[in-house]
Amino acid sequence: MPTKKAFVVWSIPGEKGDITRANIRFAMEDGKGGFTPAQTLNEVKDAGRFPIIETMPDGNLLVAWIDRRIDNPKPRQLYLMKLDSQGHPLTKNYQVGEGLCECCKLGITFADGGKTVYMVDREVDDNKIRNHVLRKSGDGGKTFAAPVEISNDGWQVPNCPHSGPSIGRDSRGQLHVSWFTQGRSESEAGIYYSVSKDGGKTFAPRRLVQPNTAPEVLYNNLTVGDNDTVYLVWSNLDGNNRAQIFLRTIAADGVTWSPIQQISNAKGDASRAALALHKNQLLVAWTETDGENSRAVVRSAMLNQ
């Protein structure tokens, strides 16, 4: 059974203080009002980064991260580890992919009771072109087929675009993906969306969700409701040159897109929005920073389902 306890993964700088050679930490609620002592998940020290954790349909937990235990040749590897619903290890660390952008948030969703695992990430080639891909596993995440390109954006960037793609699956099995790219020119930059109606074999041509208002990396996330509505959130700069959080929905027909709503009003910057559905409510959380101060903000909205 899936745990009802909250759990979290994060990365901390490695021994020498290097956040690019970090360690993956895990903790969950201890039932006494606190959290269990943090445990390190990566077996090779100072090698992990950009962890993500998701509950599998069987209640176990799947953790994924970008790993640099094999530091040459670049780029990075994709490592996984399974925990049971109480956070006990079920597997060792294992590699399922390589060629990942060194600074990319990952995305995971499941199908067929957890037998099928879909992951999205950003690959980088020798020319520093970074396109987003889908990786599919038919054996519960033990092995993955060759990655499928979601969109040939041709984004060539040598810097650190540490935003990443997001994925959700609806009741019909359609896969919905959002991501940020600058494309082949600054004028192409923005948040994009695509859908796969054949289990990730192919993707529809990308659609622009919102153009970038400045040369700024935008962070995005999506989730899918019971009625197959897609909820997209992302950051972008407002008219005052401040990063704010925006939201847009795509109805189940795939054609009806809502107007864009600005849902934050940060004095400084709002960024890294996450979202979840719970009891007919949409919950959106993000971080607001102003100078050296930061805070987490949560907003919720009742859904008319």
Place this chain on the structure above:
Amino acid sequence: MKIPMSRMKRIKRCGLGVITLGLCGFTAALSKPPLSQAQLFNQAAPRPGPAIGRTATAFNLETLDGTSIKLDSFRGKPLIINFFASWCDPCREEMPLINELASAGATHGFSVLGIAVEDSRAAMTEYRREAKLIFPIALDLNNTVKRAYRIFGPPATFFIDAQGIIRDMVLGPITRERAIEALTSA
């Protein structure tokens, strides 16, 4: 690109020498009214960015040590600004070169300023210690300078002459060869 500065020419000569040394909560509905499409797309109107030959945008930031630092305070001698972050792999890879430039600048009359973007004072302080950085580091905590200079992501390096004019810029990692080119493109 011509650099009409005798100082830069001196850097050229000195820089080449340096190079050989290895160089050198709540439950309310989403209540805020949505922005109209026109509003949103007006936001997307292009803003003037930095360009070679254009005056570098002035700024006033706080350093890691808590002192104020202005672009104007570097007037009178060339300045290299490096935008970087402690979490950024390519920044870390080029940091020994930036440190060498700072060392060479102390001898040859130009300055190096690091501007930390999307970073915290604590993380940058730790990184400065770890990497033994010898140049002043300013914190762009609200991303105002990063946005004024249209930095998509770190690293990025700007070469500014003694009059405050941008003479070269590298958006992305800088190599030794590219640094030499920027310093010697007179």
